[in-house]
Amino acid sequence: MTRAVFPGSFDPPTNGHLDIITRAAAAFDEVIVAAGVNQSKQRLFDVDERVEMLTELADAVSASSGSTVRVGTFDGLLVDYCRSVGAETIVKGLRSGDYEYELQMAQMNRKLTGVDTLFLLTAPENGYISSSLVKEIAKLGGEVSAFLPPAVHARLLAKLA
Secondary structure, eight states: OOEEEEEEOOSSOOHHHHHHHHHHHHHOSEEEEEEEOOTTSOOSSOHHHHHHHHHHHHHHHHHHHSSEEEEEEEOSOHHHHHHHHTOOEEEEEEOTTOHHHHHHHHHHHHHHHOOEEEEEEOOGGGTTOOHHHHHHHHHTTOOOGGGSOHHHHHHHHHHHO
């Protein structure tokens, strides 16, 4: 069985994240969507809320793809988490400005543990979407429904109300 980890903060999960999850599910038998737990970062959604949103998305992708998509959390080194769940691959979505940073991280992860990174280029319609930008627009009263799965959009609106 091939198993991959798709890590991120997912605060909140966007259509870009959903696209990468869906595409990774087509390439691997199992995908673990891993929400990072970094106590030093201020998040809009706590880890339990992010896991709930991701689980809804993962369940839908699992049902439609035939692959297993599940959700986990990690704190500390991503490669240690990969080792603990038996994943040999990290999946990362790449937007236009991400390459240099992500390349360095991928090479370091491989050197540390042998875990490879698979880069999936974002779909053009999602290439400019980021969770932080979506949150900022929403906080200022802008319309963000086109960037989020409907259930996530509803939770964001409720959180900001």
